[in-house]
Amino acid sequence: MRKINKILVANRGEIALRVMRSAKEMGIKTVAIYSEADRNALHVRYADEAVCVGGPKSNESYLRGDVILDVCKKLKVDAIHPGYGFLSENAGFARMVQEAGLIFIGPSPEAIELMGSKLAAKAAVAKYNIPMVPGTEEAITDVEAAKVIAHEVGFPILIKASAGGGGKGMRVVDHIDMFEEQMKLAVSEATSAFGDGSVFIEKYIGSPRHIEIQVLGDTHGNIVHLFERECSIQRRHQKVIEExxxxVLTPALREEMGRCAVNVAKACDYVGAGTVEFLVDENLNFYFLEMNTRLQVEHPVTEQITGLDLVKEQILIAEGKALSFRQEQLHINGHALELRVYAEDPANNFLPDIGRLETYKRPQGLGVRVDDGFEQGMDIPIYYDPMIAKLVTFGKDRQEAIDKMLRAIDEYQITGIETTLPFGKYVLTHEAFLSGNFDTKFIERYFAPDMLKLQVDEETEQVAAALTAILLQQNKPNATQESAGTISNHTASNWRTNRLK
Structure with a gap:
């Protein structure tokens, strides 16, 4: 075992703060790195020490592994926590950290490499008889041979990049006439995005649910799962709402998927926090999709229902400690939701809407958690992911968590930019979401930008009607000036809030 006294967080924004807070509770010192664009960022102010590592672009700063290691050496850092994104799933960086005599708070470079290739991952888990989507087991290079395989699998099929994620290098092909062109596009996009043009074929599951299982593994061979997260509300293959x-999972299906997730982790001798992702079809058949070898953006919902601090568990595992609990000791308590609050305009195809946070007031109250990295008056940098915050609610059941989320969305005041808050409210009041009868096609099937305008118009009409009723009440002889004044001021405040949303 090796005690960690100082951690460098090789990330920025809310996840950097998230890691630092847990480290502080454990009595561990923290070092922040930042780019020139993040000089005034909250994580820079929060850390015990902070060092500028380069220019505003990520390849000039947050992706400079050599510079980061130099900082570690100068400041006598024991370990590096990569957060998510940037270098978190870079096997080369993890190896550099180990070779420098530091602790990488994450899995081994070998596990990252293995699970970073979807084809290699499928081959590794095959011996555990884990259900997989029908398709090729190797990269396809011969177009004519690939056409034959596509016929055997059956259209529609999905041409998919072996490396990377986020929907890049993916093409749905409905007919053989489209195959050659779409394959070339997939290879080109995969090469550009990941430096690896390897693609393979899978049967296209048109309307699946995206369900993932959180796993934890220690250096003593113990691996557990921390139940599932529903991640089907997505735009451009990126999650927006998780719970x-x-x-839809029955206790039996939850147990079976959890067992498969643990076996996936065993297949690569996994250590640390990781996530095994599955597709689930309309008949509740599930198929292994991939493994993410890092902490996920949506990890707070798992923390809420298990009572565990996943960052603390990562650090304890990195120190060589065994898990302090067994699978049978873990239970689901209540229900949690997370809305990713992006600086995006849902009414304009979710395009980024970068600018200054003229107003920024967080919601509060029992069962509400906000993980963010901004405050009022700050600018949203153009160089990075436009996520402002993760809004998380927790309740005794799903309906209470939804009710708290709707209340929190109404309380969250952000002006100066457009955000995904109105979209979140739209989803959480839609019958398909409320009934649980939805999948990854939710936006395509139910959402159109005009619906947000309709939602705002209805709210404006309600406020206007309430204001009219209050004004009429004020004109009655028996209405006291004090009560009328109190009501009038409160309503005017709500009017401004609704008009600003």
Missing amino acids: APSS
């Missing part, structure tokens, strides 16, 4: 647990 735990899923509304």
Whole structure:
């Protein structure tokens, strides 16, 4: 075992703060790195020490592994926590950290490499008889041979990049006439995005649910799962709303998927926090999709229903400690939701809407958690992911978590930019979401930008009607000036809030 006294967080924004807070509770010192664009960022102010590592672009700063290691050496850092994104799933960086005599708070470079290739991952888990989507087991290079395989699998099929994620290098092909062109596009995009043009074929599951299982593994061979997260509300293959647990999994299916997730982790001798992702079809058949070898953006919902601090568990595992609990000791308590609050305009195809946070007031109250990295008056940098915050609510059941989220969305005041808050409210009041009868096609099937305008118009009409009623009440002889004044001021405040949203 090796005690960690100082951690450098090789990330920025809310996840950097998230890691630092847990480290502080454990009595561990923290070092922040920052780019020139993040000089005034909250994580820079929070850390015990902070060092500028380069220019505003990520390849000039947060992706400079050599510079980061130099900082570690100068400041006598024991370990590096990579957060998510940037270098978190870079096997080369993890190896550099180990070779420098530091602790990488994450899995081994070998596990990252293995699970970073979807084809290699499928081959590794095959011996555990884990259900997989029908398709090729190797990269396809011969177009004519690939056409034959596509016919055997059956259209529609999905041409998919072996490396990377986020929907890049993916093409849905409905007919053989489209195959050659779409394959070339997939290879080109995969090469550009990941430096690896390897692609393979899978049967296209048109309307699946996206359900993932959180796993933890220690250096003593213990691996557990921390139940599932429902991640089907997505735009451009990126999650927007997550919840735990899923509304469709039965106890038996949850146990089976959890067992498979643990076996996936065993297949690569996994150490640390990781996530095994599955597709679930309309008949509740599930298929292994991939493994993310890092902490996920949506990890707070798992923390809420299990009572565990996943960052603390990562650090304890990195120190060589065994897990302090067994699978049978873990239970689901309540229900949690997470809305990713992006600086995006849902009414304009979710395009980024970068600018200054003229107003920024967080919601509060029992069962509300906000993980963010901004405050009022700050600018949203153009160089990075436009996520402002993760808004998380927790309740005794799903409906209470939804009710708290709707209340929190109404309380969250952000002006100066457009955000995904109105979209979140739209989803959480839609019958398909409320009933649990939804999948990854939710936006395509139910959402159109005009619906947000309709939602705002209805709210404006309600406020206007309430204001009219109050003004009429004020004109009655028996209405006291004090009560009328109190009501009038409160309503005017709500009017401004609704007009600003």
